[in-house]
Amino acid sequence: MATSSALVMGAVAYDPKVVTIWDGFQKYFGARGLAFDYVLFSNYEKQVEAHVLGQIHVAWNSPLAWLEAERVANRLGRRAEAICMRDTDIDLTSVAVVRSESMIRSTGDLKGKTVAVGASDSPQAKLIPLNFLAECGLTPERDFRVLVFDKLVGKHGDHIGGERDAVRALLRGEADAACVLDRNHPAFVREGTIPSGATRILAQTPVFDHCNFTILDDAPGQQIAQFRDLLLSMSYADAEVRPLFDLEGLKRWVPGRTQGYAQLSAALNRFGTIDAFVDNLAPRCK
Amino acid sequence: MQIDVDLGSLGFSDGGHLLVKRALRTAGPGESITVAGTSPELEIDLRAWCRESGHTLRFEPKQPDRPAHAVVTNGGAETDRWSGAQRAGEADAGQPGAVVSHASRHWGLAARSATVEAGSPEFRFNLVDKIEVWSDDAARLYAQAVAAQWDPKTAIPWDTPFDLDDDVEDAVVQIMTYLIENETAALIVPSRFIAQLHPHFREVMQLLAVQAADEARHIEVFTRRGLLKRKQLGRSTSGGQASLKTLVDESEFAIASFLLSVLGEGTFLSLLWFIERYAPDPVTAAVARLAAQDEGRHVAFGIAHLTQHLNNDPSYRPRLADAVQRRHDALQHTAGLNAEVFDALVLIAAGSWQPQDLRKGHQRVMELTREMDEGRQKRLRRLGFDEAEAVELSSLHTRNFM
Numbered sequence: 001m002a003t004s005s006a007l008v009m010g011a012v013a014y015d016p017k018v019v020t021i022w023d024g025f026q027k028y029f030g031a032r033g034l035a036f037d038y039v040l041f042s043n044y045e046k047q048v049e050a051h052v053l054g055q056i057h058v059a060w061n062s063p064l065a066w067l068e069a070e071r072v073a074n075r076l077g078r079r080a081e082a083i084c085m086r087d088t089d090i091d092l093t094s095v096a097v098v099r100s101e102s103m104i105r106s107t108g109d110l111k112g113k114t115v116a117v118g119a120s121d122s123p124q125a126k127l128i129p130l131n132f133l134a135e136c137g138l139t140p141e142r143d144f145r146v147l148v149f150d151k152l153v154g155k156h157g158d159h160i161g162g163e164r165d166a167v168r169a170l171l172r173g174e175a176d177a178a179c180v181l182d183r184n185h186p187a188f189v190r191e192g193t194i195p196s197g198a199t200r201i202l203a204q205t206p207v208f209d210h211c212n213f214t215i216l217d218d219a220p221g222q223q224i225a226q227f228r229d230l231l232l233s234m235s236y237a238d239a240e241v242r243p244l245f246d247l248e249g250l251k252r253w254v255p256g257r258t259q260g261y262a263q264l265s266a267a268l269n270r271f272g273t274i275d276a277f278v279d280n281l282a283p284r285c286k
Numbered sequence: 287m288q289i290d291v292d293l294g295s296l297g298f299s300d301g302g303h304l305l306v307k308r309a310l311r312t313a314g315p316g317e318s319i320t321v322a323g324t325s326p327e328l329e330i331d332l333r334a335w336c337r338e339s340g341h342t343l344r345f346e347p348k349q350p351d352r353p354a355h356a357v358v359t360n361g362g363a364e365t366d367r368w369s370g371a372q373r374a375g376e377a378d379a380g381q382p383g384a385v386v387s388h389a390s391r392h393w394g395l396a397a398r399s400a401t402v403e404a405g406s407p408e409f410r411f412n413l414v415d416k417i418e419v420w421s422d423d424a425a426r427l428y429a430q431a432v433a434a435q436w437d438p439k440t441a442i443p444w445d446t447p448f449d450l451d452d453d454v455e456d457a458v459v460q461i462m463t464y465l466i467e468n469e470t471a472a473l474i475v476p477s478r479f480i481a482q483l484h485p486h487f488r489e490v491m492q493l494l495a496v497q498a499a500d501e502a503r504h505i506e507v508f509t510r511r512g513l514l515k516r517k518q519l520g521r522s523t524s525g526g527q528a529s530l531k532t533l534v535d536e537s538e539f540a541i542a543s544f545l546l547s548v549l550g551e552g553t554f555l556s557l558l559w560f561i562e563r564y565a566p567d568p569v570t571a572a573v574a575r576l577a578a579q580d581e582g583r584h585v586a587f588g589i590a591h592l593t594q595h596l597n598n599d600p601s602y603r604p605r606l607a608d609a610v611q612r613r614h615d616a617l618q619h620t621a622g623l624n625a626e627v628f629d630a631l632v633l634i635a636a637g638s639w640q641p642q643d644l645r646k647g648h649q650r651v652m653e654l655t656r657e658m659d660e661g662r663q664k665r666l667r668r669l670g671f672d673e674a675e676a677v678e679l680s681s682l683h684t685r686n687f688m
């Protein structure tokens with residue numbers, strides 16, 4: 001465990017604004033009696049490893065990183081817990097979109113077609129939608145071709161670029177469908193990537209959850225409790241907090257929950273996405 | 287059952303969100319509205335939007351007595367965002383309290399009377415106190431200045447043929463050379479303060495901007511007259527530039543305005559009218575006249591805001607007097623007015639090289655400096671300096687005129 005008295009959080013630097021966000025939170029927590037520091041990683045796998053090795057106390061994890069941490073912890077007979085998340089991490093969906101004039105009317109019509117997806121490790125733009133299509137009876141790479149748009153692998157699709165590229169491929173006719181997070185579809189229309197009316201939603205996944213603050217069973221209880229209480233008491237009405245919330249994309253923090261990771265977990269089981277990672281890391285953390 | 291927002295076939299992202307937002311705003315934080323519509327993507331877009339906006343959402347299936355619809359509960363983020371917002375004064379500067387005595391740096395660039403979100407970034411404006419910058423006359427002077435803008439291309443008879451003796455043309459070129467560097471100081475000084483002035487004092491900002499534009503035009507027409515018959519301009523002396531540098535370096539707005547507008551441009555008014563009167567050609571007369579008309583406004587604003595400043599804080603008057611003294615001390619070992627300029631003024635006032643004309647020209651320039659001195663004294667008295675102080679301070683004013 002980190003020896004300094006500060007509570008140390010890990011986060012992945014998927015964008016320079018991450019520094020602004022966590023510097024701001026550090027100041028906010030410090031002013032309220034919680035010594036807090038953060039470490040930035042360039043990828044979630046390194047963050048999970050540091051967490052399991054006790055180099056950080058809490059990790060701001062993508063849903064995929066959460067499952068990586070949980071599975072490694074389980075393998076070691078330890079326990080992971082999701083203590084807090086954003087209101088915007090609750091009940092997301094992804095959609096498969098097609099060109100408006102396309103003859104594709106149902107997921108079954110995707111047979112033999114090409115589906116563009118985001119980064120190879122993106123839960124919302126690849127793993128969950130492909131699992132969803134598999135549950136509709138279409139096995140990826142057997143029943144349809146998958147066109148992956150990797151942007152910043154290791155960052156678990158936090159960067160929107162992969163989804164934008166997938167949509168562009170759809171519009172260019174290189175793909176017959178594209179998988180994106182629900183909110184990104186209208187956002188791509190607003191920013192002009194998708195001409196208004198050029199696409200139509202073919203299908204929507206069931207709801208799933210996104211990021212969470214993850215702790216392991218050796219986390220310093222009192223500091224974690226204080227950290228969580230401070231998060232939950234932050235208000236969007238507070239002018240000091242609001243710009244940070246706007247950058248991080250939330251209106252309030254909510255208690256963590258893990259039932260929203262079932263689809264992703266099923267996807268990982270189906271595709272074996274993180275098996276090698278877990279197999280490799282767990283023995284090194286004994 | 288009544289549905290609050292029935293979008294019909296209107297897509298949520300195609301404008302439907304405006305109707306939903308309006309209904310939520312009307313309902314207020316914590317209150318719910320019902321939304322229905324037939325657009326195929328309504329449910330998906332509404333869900334994503336509610337999540338991002340902090341509203342909660344529930345879908346109700348179709349029942350015998352009501353259509354399928356969504357229940358959206360206002361999460362209050364919009365109200366939260368504007369809690370603690372501030373009104374940046376009031377629009378009409380004529381109303382009491384509309385222009386505040388100390389403008390918040392957090393108001394930044396927001397227009398007066400706009401509602402400014404709490405936590406807006408602090409701008410590094412130096413001039414935030416009304417007493418330092420404000421004049422109730424600023425709006426009127428600004429309107430006057432805008433109405434009085436002239437077009438150098440058409441306002442000046444550039445094409446009128448004339449032919450001067452080389453010596454006289456040289457004298458005019460030297461005077462223009464001198465005027466240009468003075469006008470440049472007069473452009474730079476207000477421009478620097480525009481960037482430091484809190485935009486809450488909008489009318490002052492606008493007036494300074496149009497003043498800078500006036501100076502840009504003066505620079506243009508003096509340059510054009512200087513180069514009308516010549517390939518290059520005349521001489522620039524270190525003494526002249528040293529005098530102007532003290533103006534450019536002055537960091538306090540009220541003092542800079544006092545030295546530049548009240549004393550400098552005030553003195554220049556006499557000079558420009560003098561050049562107009564004795565101009566050997568119609569172009570020189572026109573450029574001097576048009577510039578002099580503009581300078582009158584520059585002087586008027588300097589006097590107006592300093593009068594208001596001193597009425598509010600009479601103890602500031604000695605600081606102004608000090609500034610004149612300091613500038614005098616700083617310049618006492620410099621040459622003062624460029625001798626070529628002085629000679630050029632004498633020559634154009636003489637109109638010829640005849641000794642009796644030169645004597646007359648010299649007398650006229652002496653009268654000019656007396657007239658300048660009287661003008662300065664008069665303006666100093668208007669600012670509340672007594673007779674003796676006015677005489678003393680006027681005599682200490684730079685020999686470079688500006």
Ligand SMILES: [Fe+2]
Nearest residue numbers: 469472501504
């Ligand atoms: Fe001027």
Ligand SMILES: [Fe+2]
Nearest residue numbers: 472551581584
């Ligand atoms: Fe001027």
